[in-house]
Amino acid sequence: MKVKLLNKIDKKGLAELGNGYTVGEDIADADAYLVRSASLLDAEFPASLRAIARAGAGVNNIPLDRCAEQGIVVFNTPGANANGVKELAIASLFIASRRITEGIAWANTLTGEVGKQVEKGKSAFAGPEISGKTLGVIGLGAIGGIVANAAASLGMKVVGCDPYITVNAAWSLSRDVSKADSYDELFPLCDYITLHVPSLPSTKGMINAESIAKMRDGVRIINLSRGDIVNSDDIIAAVKSGKVARYVTDFPDEKLLGIDNIICIPHLGASTPESEENCAIMAARELTDFLENGNIHNSVNYPEISMPRISAHRIIVLHENIPNMLAQVSSAISASGVNIDHMVSSSKNTSAAALFDSDNEFSADVIASISAVSGVRKAILLS
Secondary structure, eight states, X not given: OEEEESSOOOHHHHHTTOXXXXXXXXXXXXXXXXXXXXXXXXXXXXXXXXEEEESSSXXXXXXXXXXXHTTOEEEOOTTTTHHHHHHHHHHHHHHHHHOHHHHHHHHTXXXXXXXXXXXXXXXXXXXXXXXXXXXXXXXXXXXXXXXXXHHHHTTOEEEXXXXXXXXXXXXXXXXXXXXXXXXXHHGGGOSEXXXXXXXXXXXXXXXXXXXXXXXXXXXXXXXXXXXXXXXXXXXXXXXXXXXXXXXXXXXXXXXXXXXXXXXXXOSOTTOSHHHHHHHHHHHHHHHHHHHHHOOBOSBSXXXXXXXXXXXXXXXXXXXXXXXXXHHHHHHHHHHTTOOOOEEEEEEETTEEEEEEEESSOOOXXXXXXXXXXXXXXXXXXXX
């Protein structure tokens, strides 16, 4: 197998690929890509490409729909960097409150009788404590959930909202986290709001003039998710008017720089050695399980699908989620004289996948017959 690196990937992750893999930056006709932040939005993908693994949670640098149409499974690593982002979120709560960054910058300008100047000038950098204040957490997934729990343990009143929360995520929340049924219900309750949602058409610009107007005066907003979740022009206006006391973001842009009470962090959320290592290991394991077994875990454009290797030969079929696909693929296999011993299938949005196992060997003719079925995007022999 050939794996192309689009960014520097932690060596412990690369070690997961094992001896049967050729890995490097200058790989032609790769079977898989490993990527972090490099943009693939305009990339042309080789016909050989089966999978892309993003060592991180966000996948807005990858054309998901186009990959799905070409039978390329895209993986991400939810939760692998969660602790690193959680720690920065907690740090951001303090930064949003105590004017720490401005105080440090001012202290570094002092000369002569520094102690006296500090005592005289420190009141300019005072700010409220977070204990007893109300924090709204928008998005209660792998990161938002542990941020909510950590804030509750620090004495904050925590209100969370996530219309798509999973059962496992709900079970992991502290009993001290209250539930809001909608963002509109959450906004007026909070002294602080922290954002932990992916960048999607439905979330882009969700923090804007209209939503800010529903918040408390002097609210402090933290965005460690993606820059486009917050409308830059609207947040600048809100900060300048005092409606928003402070805005802390991990996604600087030219509009936000140099504005009082907007603190731009240079995208440090997952910039810890532990996060980079965890993401790389998880991404590599997802790739190897797919390339060797056809199993799909944590894909953002294809369904979860897994089956133990019992029979000697296996095919994975990636196809459109349309009626009668399994019957057509099964007919193509049986017409070639191959008996299906085990199979599993699943669907997600417009995409679907199926694994077929057999003690009989799948020939090139079987692959060709399956590939000829209308709606099949890619058939991969895993024997």
